[in-house]
Ligand SMILES: Cc1cc2nc3c(=O)[nH]c(=O)nc-3n(C[C@H](O)[C@H](O)[C@H](O)COP(=O)(O)O)c2cc1C
């Protein structure tokens with residue numbers, strides 16, 4: 509028999525009361541979600557153990573069944589949130605078919621989350637080439653050899669394919685594969701969530717409106 513998973517219990521009142529003392533923050537306010545996101549990411553860069561730019565990317569498949577996996581944020585600004593992947597992967601196909609996605613950042617060290625929803629479009633070839641050029645050569649060869657999300661018969665076959673691409677491109681630059689590029693999610697909705705004691709959290713929501721954003725708050 510397998511062991512029961514070690515699920516932690518809900519905090520006790522005493523445990524919450526200890527947190528109250530350190531939770532005396534001014535209310536969360538901002539005019540511009542992009543600026544607030546940049547501030548929160550900068551804090552996460554300092555406090556997270558690794559990958560502060562990691563985010564869950566949610567998509568739907570052809571049958572409407574949700575799918576989700578982690579990707580790394582590689583650019584962010586007023587135009588949206590950019591990530592890179594294999595276009596033939598499950599997520600690549602789902603994004604091409606639906607044009608919609610959601611993102612979730614969860615910074616455990618800060619007890620914060622940011623949720624983003626919106627439409628997704630491919631980045632330009634020039635933008636993808638510029639990002640591709642910053643990747644380490646072995647990572648580039650891996651992207652050439654990986655048929656991401658397809659069944660892998662054996663690890664050795666993958667390693668041989670990586671070596672073959674290494675020979676093919678010799679000492680020269682490995683160009684960006686046609687099956688590897690990026691997507692930009694243009695946010696229509698962004699929510700900032702900050703932990704408060706007793707689960708009385710703060711939620712600040714931005715909805716895209718002509719020429720700017722409307723803001724609102726939600727019950728936790
Ligand atoms: C922290 C983290 C970051 C990741 N970043 C990426 C990424 O930027 N791009 C990518 O294609 N896969 C990334 N992966 C792997 C994906 O989570 C996933 O396994 C892979 O892309 C296949 O997903 P799919 O079959 O849904 O397309 C990352 C995984 C982790 C845990």
Ligand SMILES: Cc1ncc(COP(=O)(O)O)c(CN)c1O
Pocket residue numbers: 580592593643647
């Ligand atoms: C398969 C894959 N592709 C792309 C990325 C994006 O990161 P990078 O471009 O820094 O390799 C990751 C990050 N974990 C990854 O696992």
